[in-house]
Amino acid sequence: MTVHNIRHANTRHADSRHGDASDGAVGGRLSRVDGPAKITGDAKYAFEQQLDGLAHAVMVEATIAAGTVRAIDTRAAETAPGVLLVLTPDTIMEIKGASDWLGNPPTQKTYAPLARTVTYSGQHIAAVVAETFEQAVAAAALVEVSYDETPAIVDLSDAKAGDGIPIDAMTKEWGDAEAAFAAAPVRICAAYNTQREYQAAMEPHGLIARWQGEELTIWEPSQWLDGMARTYAEWFGVPFENVRLVSPYIGGGFGSKALALAHSAVAAASAKMLGRPVKLVLTRPQNFTSYGGRAATRQTVTIGAGRDGKIQSIVHRGVNETAVDGMWVEPLASVTSIMYATPNFSSKQNVVRVNTVVPGAKRAPGENPSAFGIECAIDELAYEVGIDPLEIRLRNYAEQDPEAKKAWSTRQLREAFAAGAERFGWSRRTPKPRSMRDGHQLIGWGVAAGTYPVRRAYGEAIVRILADGSVEVESSSIDMGQGTYTILAQTAAETVGVPADDVVVKLGDSRFPRAGVAGGSRLAGVMTGAVYKAATSALDQLVGLAISDPRSPFHALQANTLVVANGRITAPRGDGPDVSIAELLASVGRDRIEATGDTMPANSSAEDRYKNYTTIATSVPHTEGDYSRHSWCAHFIEVRVDEDFGTVRVSRVVSALDSGRLYNPKLAESQWKGGIIMGIGQALLEEGIVDRRHGRIVNNNLADYLVPTNADIPDIEVISVGIPDLHSSVLGGKGVGELAIVGVAPAIANAVFHATGKRVRDLPITLEKLI
Ligand code: MCN
Ligand code: MOS
Numbered sequence: 001m002t003v004h005n006i007r008h009a010n011t012r013h014a015d016s017r018h019g020d021a022s023d024g025a026v027g028g029r030l031s032r033v034d035g036p037a038k039i040t041g042d043a044k045y046a047f048e049q050q051l052d053g054l055a056h057a058v059m060v061e062a063t064i065a066a067g068t069v070r071a072i073d074t075r076a077a078e079t080a081p082g083v084l085l086v087l088t089p090d091t092i093m094e095i096k097g098a099s100d101w102l103g104n105p106p107t108q109k110t111y112a113p114l115a116r117t118v119t120y121s122g123q124h125i126a127a128v129v130a131e132t133f134e135q136a137v138a139a140a141a142l143v144e145v146s147y148d149e150t151p152a153i154v155d156l157s158d159a160k161a162g163d164g165i166p167i168d169a170m171t172k173e174w175g176d177a178e179a180a181f182a183a184a185p186v187r188i189c190a191a192y193n194t195q196r197e198y199q200a201a202m203e204p205h206g207l208i209a210r211w212q213g214e215e216l217t218i219w220e221p222s223q224w225l226d227g228m229a230r231t232y233a234e235w236f237g238v239p240f241e242n243v244r245l246v247s248p249y250i251g252g253g254f255g256s257k258a259l260a261l262a263h264s265a266v267a268a269a270s271a272k273m274l275g276r277p278v279k280l281v282l283t284r285p286q287n288f289t290s291y292g293g294r295a296a297t298r299q300t301v302t303i304g305a306g307r308d309g310k311i312q313s314i315v316h317r318g319v320n321e322t323a324v325d326g327m328w329v330e331p332l333a334s335v336t337s338i339m340y341a342t343p344n345f346s347s348k349q350n351v352v353r354v355n356t357v358v359p360g361a362k363r364a365p366g367e368n369p370s371a372f373g374i375e376c377a378i379d380e381l382a383y384e385v386g387i388d389p390l391e392i393r394l395r396n397y398a399e400q401d402p403e404a405k406k407a408w409s410t411r412q413l414r415e416a417f418a419a420g421a422e423r424f425g426w427s428r429r430t431p432k433p434r435s436m437r438d439g440h441q442l443i444g445w446g447v448a449a450g451t452y453p454v455r456r457a458y459g460e461a462i463v464r465i466l467a468d469g470s471v472e473v474e475s476s477s478i479d480m481g482q483g484t485y486t487i488l489a490q491t492a493a494e495t496v497g498v499p500a501d502d503v504v505v506k507l508g509d510s511r512f513p514r515a516g517v518a519g520g521s522r523l524a525g526v527m528t529g530a531v532y533k534a535a536t537s538a539l540d541q542l543v544g545l546a547i548s549d550p551r552s553p554f555h556a557l558q559a560n561t562l563v564v565a566n567g568r569i570t571a572p573r574g575d576g577p578d579v580s581i582a583e584l585l586a587s588v589g590r591d592r593i594e595a596t597g598d599t600m601p602a603n604s605s606a607e608d609r610y611k612n613y614t615t616i617a618t619s620v621p622h623t624e625g626d627y628s629r630h631s632w633c634a635h636f637i638e639v640r641v642d643e644d645f646g647t648v649r650v651s652r653v654v655s656a657l658d659s660g661r662l663y664n665p666k667l668a669e670s671q672w673k674g675g676i677i678m679g680i681g682q683a684l685l686e687e688g689i690v691d692r693r694h695g696r697i698v699n700n701n702l703a704d705y706l707v708p709t710n711a712d713i714p715d716i717e718v719i720s721v722g723i724p725d726l727h728s729s730v731l732g733g734k735g736v737g738e739l740a741i742v743g744v745a746p747a748i749a750n751a752v753f754h755a756t757g758k759r760v761r762d763l764p765i766t767l768e769k770l771i
Contacts, residue, residue, distance in 0.1 A: 024494070058133070172337050188377065220245065251480075257480070339374055368679075420719065442640070454525070460598035465585070477527050482523075484507060542564065638650070658720075669718050
């Protein structure tokens with residue numbers, strides 16, 4: 001993978017206000033500060049805690065897709081060597097219902113993490129706790145379960161599934177889309193399917209739970225310490241403050257680790273019942289059924305247009321699968337409704353209940369499948385009217401948010417199309433399908449756009465300037481690999497005026513100042529804002545001391561003339577004192593300066609704060625006020641399709657992206673590439689295959705659930721075209737983490753069409769669909 005050009009592009013745009021950012025300042029290319037700890041094995045992950053008296057739990061899950069548990073015979077398990085506890089729905093302690101992530105109060109008084117009524121294969125129905133892991137595994141195999149089985153609906157294609165339930169909140173309409181479609185000279189209508197997918201993070205789900213009296217400590221990989229702490233507190237009826245979540249390192253989450261799950265409740269309950277700490281790590285197959293992946297979707301996109309390719313109407317209908325006993329809505333019109341200018345629009349969505357674990361968030365939920373529909377459909381329109389697929393996107397460019405009817409805060413999508421096309425060499429493309437080849441390989445070039453909204457929420461941080469002149473940052477936000485440690489070190493370093501090497505960032509402990517979820521690509525904007533504010537007020541205190549304390553060498557100088565840089569405080573024009581921060585603190589007799597900062601409205605009550613950190617109900621809408629805020633991108637992708645075998649290889653990717661100002665281009669590029677790689681997986685490889693007899697996920701392991709490997713990934717070039725967007729965040733950045741996965745699959749599908757003349761509207765594009 002090459003990265004040339006990027007630094008240049010970013011320097012030109014993002015850093016222009018800030019001069020030449022050194023690597024340690026905001027906008028610099030500092031390498032991950034947590035990297036050495038991870039490479040040397042110093043980084044301690046959740047399951048690596050060594051606790052006295054640790055017992056080991058193993059889950060037992062249902063082998064049918066629907067029915068009731070008639071009986072669980074635990075006698076053999078209970079007398080097996082080392083067994084401490086066998087939990088069934090009858091023997092597990094009572095757990096209270098907890099509010100959902102929006103903060104809605106519980107619908108049930110109690111919560112049963114072990115099911116009596118089975119609604120999907122793999123549902124937890126029992127657990128065994130033993131002295132060792134091996135003993136627990138052996139005993140779990142002795143648990144005998146009998147069922148009364150009932151018919152199941154295995155997936156969306158099941159004839160019994162029906163049309164599903166309309167989700168009125170998803171309806172979006174303006175103009176008269178049906179009439180405009182009927183009157184349009186050019187009409188296209190096509191159905192697009194996206195598959196069920198899984199997050200497949202390297203680190204599995206699991207936790208260690210320990211009770212000390214009424215105090216609960218949980219070591220668990222978490223995208224949201226404060227949200228999960230709230231759930232545990234409500235489940236066990238203890239004050240929020242009694243629950244401590246520890247999660248300094250996380251081996252990937254991709255949306256799956258924001259919530260405490262059924263197995264989490266079982267581990268914490270068994271620790272309480274036993275009076276011993278309990279460790280529970282799910283097996284890889286259990287990871288496929290303990291948290292839902294990306295829901296399978298079906299969309300119909302209907303476009304009415306003029307012969308000039310101008311869109312007059314979009315009619316969009318969508319469906320996503322959800323669980324029998326849980327609701328997940330994958331908002332399928334999120335991109336459809338904003339990407340292109342259209343005077344008439346109608347979108348409606350249903351959900352269909354199938355026997356699965358409730359689907360959940362996977363990188364860009366909503367936007368990702370939404371873009372597959374509209375970005376393929378506009379390619380089909382381009383061919384219908386004989387206009388270049390890039391040109392047709394420019395002809396339909398939305399100058400404002402067509403849905404909210406508000407100005408974009410910033411939208412560098414035109415710039416993205418231009419920069420990407422230039423670098424890719426799009427002008428050399430011959431439009432006819434099957435017109436480009438290299439021996440037996442058919443070559444196809446495809447383009448698609450992507451977008452992700454800017455979500456704004458809340459976080460707080462402490463910044464301390466310590467006696468040795470170093471700076472410490474603390475926050476209960478997390479880093480699952482995206483770079484939080486590093487960008488917060490850069491923010492504090494630049495703001496206080498010390499080298500980034502002198503900053504220590506501590507994250508992943510709910511005892512630290514609080515933070516909302518690391519989801520929806522919001523954390524970087526939120527936490528750089530909070531650290532910037534905390535660091536600014538720490539710096540103000542430092543300068544204040546330097547000016548006002550009679551023992552300071554700067555006593556009686558003008559406050560606003562002191563310069564703090566590189567860990568030193570100097571008077572203007574270099575003719576005054578020049579002392580290190582450590583020397584100044586020593587001279588005024590202070591061992592530290594400490595300040596907190598947050599992104600909360602001023603005078604927020606304690607209750608508001610609690611709500612802001614432990615629910616997502618209070619996030620600020622991306623269309624709040626006068627602007628509509630989003631990140632944008634354009635992907636240009638080359639595929640090579642073997643004419644004889646139908647195998648598709650992605651051979652080249654150039655993507656140009658607008659995430660506003662980048663806090664760290666090296667990390668943002670890495671995030672974007674990660675998203676693109678995941679998009680390649682979605683387009684060509686990933687698919688949860690359901691056994692139609694038992695509703696089981698057949699390929700529930702990393703050998704059979706295919707994710708891209710190095711050999712699948714070509715040269716990927718990413719170009720930043722963002723400009724600072726101060727409507728989106730304190731420092732001008734927009735979201736990075738999810739953006740780049742949006743639009744990759746349609747760009748590949750469009751490239752496959754260009755290569756072969758065959759439209760595959762059903763992901764993943766496997767070779768049998770091409771033959
Ligand atoms: N960044 C930047 N400039 C910006 C914004 C972000 O340089 N203007 C960089 C920073 O390095 C920052 C990172 O991009 O740490 C991600 O920032 P942001 O877009 O705010 O996303 P979050 O920090 O909220 O991270 C969550 C996001 C989501 S929602 C998923 S899903 C996802 C993703 O990040 N899961 C990931 N990236 C992941 N990366 C890894 N390695 N593992 C996951 O599980
Ligand atoms: Mo990301 S799917 O919002 O954690």
